[in-house]
Amino acid sequence: MTKKADFGLSSLSMIDYRSDTVTQPTPMMREAMMQAKIGDDVFGEDPSINELESLCASLFGMESALFCPSGTMSNQIAIKCHTQPGDEVICDVLSHIYLYEGGGIAANAGSSVRLLQGDRGRITAPMVKDAINPDDIHKPRTSLVSLENTANRGGGSCYNFNDIQSIREVCNNNGLGLHLDGARLFNALVEKKETTQQYGAIFDSISICLSKGLGAPVGSVLIGKTNFIKKAKRVRKLFGGGMRQAGFLAAAGIYALKHHVERLAEDHMHARLIEASLIKKDFVGTILPVETNILIFEVKGRYTAPMLSAILKEKGILAIAISPTQIRFVLHLDVSASQVQQTIDLIESL
Ligand SMILES: *Cc1c(COP(=O)(O)O)cnc(C)c1O
Numbered sequence: 001m002t003k004k005a006d007f008g009l010s011s012l013s014m015i016d017y018r019s020d021t022v023t024q025p026t027p028m029m030r031e032a033m034m035q036a037k038i039g040d041d042v043f044g045e046d047p048s049i050n051e052l053e054s055l056c057a058s059l060f061g062m063e064s065a066l067f068c069p070s071g072t073m074s075n076q077i078a079i080k081c082h083t084q085p086g087d088e089v090i091c092d093v094l095s096h097i098y099l100y101e102g103g104g105i106a107a108n109a110g111s112s113v114r115l116l117q118g119d120r121g122r123i124t125a126p127m128v129k130d131a132i133n134p135d136d137i138h139k140p141r142t143s144l145v146s147l148e149n150t151a152n153r154g155g156g157s158c159y160n161f162n163d164i165q166s167i168r169e170v171c172n173n174n175g176l177g178l179h180l181d182g183a184r185l186f187n188a189l190v191e192k193k194e195t196t197q198q199y200g201a202i203f204d205s206i207s208i209c210l211s212k213g214l215g216a217p218v219g220s221v222l223i224g225k226t227n228f229i230k231k232a233k234r235v236r237k238l239f240g241g242g243m244r245q246a247g248f249l250a251a252a253g254i255y256a257l258k259h260h261v262e263r264l265a266e267d268h269m270h271a272r273l274i275e276a277s278l279i280k281k282d283f284v285g286t287i288l289p290v291e292t293n294i295l296i297f298e299v300k301g302r303y304t305a306p307m308l309s310a311i312l313k314e315k316g317i318l319a320i321a322i323s324p325t326q327i328r329f330v331l332h333l334d335v336s337a338s339q340v341q342q343t344i345d346l347i348e349s350l
Contacts, residue, residue, distance in 0.1 A: 015335060017319040020213045022332070025217050026215065029216070029256065029259075032254070032255040036251035038248060042242045046245060047247065049250040052250040052251075053065040056221045060196045061196070061201060062200045066232050067246065068222055068236060069243060071207055073236070075097050076097075077239065079144065081228060082143060082144040088133060088139075089114070089143070090116065094152075095121070095148050095151075096153070098113055108239070111144075119154075119157075120157040121148055121152070121153055122147075122149075122151055122154060122159050125163065129170050144179060147180050147181070148180075152183070156187065157288075158188040178203050178204050180205070182208045182209075183220075184292065184293070190262065190264045190265050205223065208220060210252070213264050213333070214256035215260050215333045215334075216252040218249045263333065264293065267331035267335075270340045274295055275287055283300060283301045285299065294329070294330050294331075295330075296327070304325070305324055305325050305327050315346050
């Protein structure tokens with residue numbers, strides 16, 4: 001069997017904590033991709049994509065699913081399907097859909113956004129209730145609430161399921177749709193011992209990423225009711241996201257869902273080990289509570305975040321300074337236990 005080093009990648013000598021999107025498909029995943037049965041998915045004839053979509057729908061106990069090229073597209077399709085131009089979307093101020101999707105809510109859906117100051121990316125039912133506009137012709141029509149679990153900019157924080165249930169009630173009482181940006185939902189599920197079925201029963205639509213911690217090279221899946229996904233398929237075409245023989249990618253996704261979910265717990269443990277070594281250092285300020293595979297810490301004293309990031313890089317460790325005072329480490333399946341130990345040894349020497 002081919003080893004990772006044989007793929008000839010220059011960054012492999014580095015330990016890469018920049019994102020969980022940097023993973024390389026494992027040899028077994030590559031094998032699954034090579035064996036994939038493929039067809040033209042715009043004609044609905046790619047067996048691997050059809051299999052991935054039914055697998056996701058049944059996993060979540062939802063009716064239907066749609067394979068998308070990216071999490072951004074899958075979120076944007078969902079937002080466009082849930083809203084009319086001039087409507088308003090409620091979300092946390094740190095949401096990926098607001099911060100990191102190029103202004104897509106305005107550009108693609110023509111919708112306005114109501115930003116809430118949540119706790120590390122998580123909002124609550126009373127906050128949502130207060131943000132709903134009255135039925136008044138002056139006001140944008142509130143039509144959608146979008147949650148993110150885990151919350152990326154919140155340092156991988158997880159919702160309590162009870163809080164989501166309370167938000168669902170507010171949505172029901174006010175006729176609002178509820179979307180989940182679940183780019184890292186599986187990290188939350190593994191950590192909180194929750195199930196896909198629970199989430200499928202409570203959200204109108206869910207977007208999951210195959211290309212984050214799950215380790216597939218490309219792809220996201222949007223999951224929802226039959227009619228919603230039918231509409232979503234039209235919007236995916238409009239956005240240029242109808243792919244042809246993309247079953248090679250779907251096969252990687254199927255492999256990831258079957259083999260890479262439980263192992264996420266390892267990434268969480270690794271994040272906590274690194275956190276424990278950082279706590280002791282005088283140049284480390286506040287560390288956002290580590291709940292899953294993301295570790296965000298404040299740099300103070302003799303280093304700025306960009307300085308520390310440069311020092312780490314010289315020693316073979318890549319980590320992004322996400323602000324002048326904060327560094328982010330993201331754990332994933334291409335960081336081994338021995339690389340985590342190497343990282344800890346280095347931190348202790350600084
Ligand atoms: C990465 C990410 C996405 C989607 O990202 P793509 O790079 O477009 O696949 C969406 N939401 C969150 C929270 C993310 O971290």
